[in-house]
Amino acid sequence: MCGGAGTRLDRGEKPLFEVGGVPMVERVLDALDESRIDTAYAVTSPETPETADRLRGRAPIVETDGEGYVADLTDAVGRVGRPVVTVAADLPLLTSEPIDRAIDDHDGGALTVCVPAVLKRRLGVSVDTTRTHGGRELAPTGLNVVGQRGGETMRASYDARLAVNVNRPGDAAVASAFADSIDGGASDGS
Template sequence: MCGGAGTRLDRGEKPLFEVGGAPMIDRVLRAVETSRIDTAHAVTSPLTPETIRRLDGRVPIIETDGDGYVTDLTAALDRVDRPVLTVVSDLPLVTAELIDRTIDAYADGALTVCVPTELKRRLGVGVDTTRAHGGRELSPSGLNVVGEDDAETIRVSYDARLAINVNRPSDAAVADEFARILDGEAMADGS
């Protein structure tokens, strides 16, 4: 999902915003491509023409109207077979390992990966949406599996990489710091 204009970031197209020296869409796409996902699609909108140009020839593009996340996701889901894993482009620290874990956790229906809202607050990133589940306040991470029916399973992750969505400059600063540390660790161990 990479059709957001990034108005809260106020720095151009959101998917192209750089975290750790790389556009968020490139970081997410690298995670998807190195995971067990067979086929990837980029869901774009008229709000992201530069993103479309960047992705052209790299991945099939599904262009939506740009009417908002839920409307665009629904339009995209009408054009692919289910189940489908969805990941937002503002989740720049997602990895193939996290995607594969989500695939392993999926049984049927819908799987929504959430993080404790308190984790987001402790990390200093914005909280946009919350939901109560099992006596806890959770925030959706932007990593989900959508199946044929609406029966939803909630998977709670305590992994900070899934708690950092970049919606504001303050979120970007936290993501950038984490990316520099994590990217340095990956280079040190050769992965």
């Protein structure tokens, strides 16, 4: 999912924002390429024409109307089919391991991978949405599996790399610090 305008980040097209010298969307696509995913689609919108241009030839483009994350996600899933793994482009520290783990944990319904909100707060990144599950306050990571049937499973992960969604300048600083500590800023996400 790489159709966000990035208004809170205020640094141009959000998917092209660089963390450790690499656009976030490229980092996410690298993680998907290293996972068991067969085909990674780039879901863009009218808000991200430069992203669509950059990714042509790297991934099939699914252009949505840009009506918001949920509407664009619904549109994209309707076009590519189910089951499908969805990943937000603002998750620049993602690696193949959590993607493959989500595939393994998927039971046919919907799977939402979350992190404890307290982990996000300890890392100093923004917490925009939370849900209470099992007595814990959890924040969605942007990694999901949309399945063939109804019902949702929420899985909590304590992987700090999944807790860093880049939505604001402060989040970008945290992501950059993590990326700089992995391979001197030229992280392959492992």
